[in-house]
Amino acid sequence: MTQTHTQDYERTDGRRLRLTYAEPDGAVRGGLVVLHEVGGVTDAARLLVASLAAEGWLAAAPHIDEVDTEAERGAGSSLLAATDTTLAWLVDHGVRGDQVGVVGFDLGGTAALVVAANRKLGAAVSVGGRGIGEPAAPGFPTLLDIAGTLTSPWLGLYGDDGDAVEQAEIDKLREEAGRAKVATNVVRYAGASHRFDADPEAAAEAWQRTLAWFDAHLR
Template sequence: MTTTRVETLSLTDGRELRVTIAEPDSAVRGGLVVLHEARGVTEGVRSLVSSLADEGWLAIAPHLYDEDRVHGDDIRDQVSKLSGDRLLEDTDVAFVWLGQQGVSADRMGVVGFDIGGTVAMVVAASRTIGAAVTVQAPGILEPLSDGLPALVDVASDLTCPWLGIYRDDDSEEVKKLRDAVISSETASDLVRFDVSSDEAWARALNWFDAHMR
């Protein structure tokens, strides 16, 4: 499995952004920004970044907040304070870094899990990139934080091909999100799987393969 590394990137507002990166050993087929779950860049997230590199993707996961200081109830408090503008700034930094490595915008994608999936869909509705995948994202009908929109409110604004993967249940929220994305003018799909299954992983990879050539 490809080794990951942590770098610190400087932002124009004086902040520094930690990122976890994995580079493929073979030719780079494109770049993916990986947006982490509520607990931050966990071992599972690092494993995902590494696995994407094994598939030929240059993968970068921005640390959206200092997860080393967030535990238990603090996680919910941290999530409730998320700023939409700042999250977009942080993902933009990751896209700029990919561009500096020679990846063109149409070969850049974003994939997010849990709160990262929420952010990934917001990115897909506000940035011109190759494709996006959202996995089990909350905030469908009610905003995840005051600084983020509800996902049904941005569904019609999708500017790149978007795939949503949710658990195989009959959630009314998920049904409403599926109906909302139909109104977007770009390719979109919402499927239901065991979100940790090999089939869900294969569907996500196939989505990027199909739309980022």
């Protein structure tokens, strides 16, 4: 298994951020910002970082839960500031600007869409995530409010528990994302739950769709 490492990174403007990252064994295909779920950079998040590196991506997960400056206390501003710093780290490590993307899982999936609506990246993927019709956290918009303003090609992968309201929200999100001026796709996996815990086959397919999206858009 590819090893992960943790670094305290400081930009030339003085901004600091702790990053957990993993490097491919061979050629680097591009760079990915990995946005973690609630609880910080857990063992599960480290596994995702390592798995992406094994596929050829230089992957870095910012420790967003540790960002706590006066200018960055809101959830949305902390997220964008941490993403910008991680993107700078990727560029410092030789990744071109058109070869960078963002991927998030669970609450990180919500965050990935927020980033994709506020930054022009090569590609973005959300795997699960809350906050479609109601804000997921203070400082976050609803995803329905921003999906039509996406500025990065975005793929949304959502499991559901068979709830009709939940299904309708995902379908509405697909409709709103379709209004954006970039490529978008929303895939719903019925019965997979929002974390894909209930359906290993759906989880495996979602993983392959994630890799294929980055393959298609980060060249």
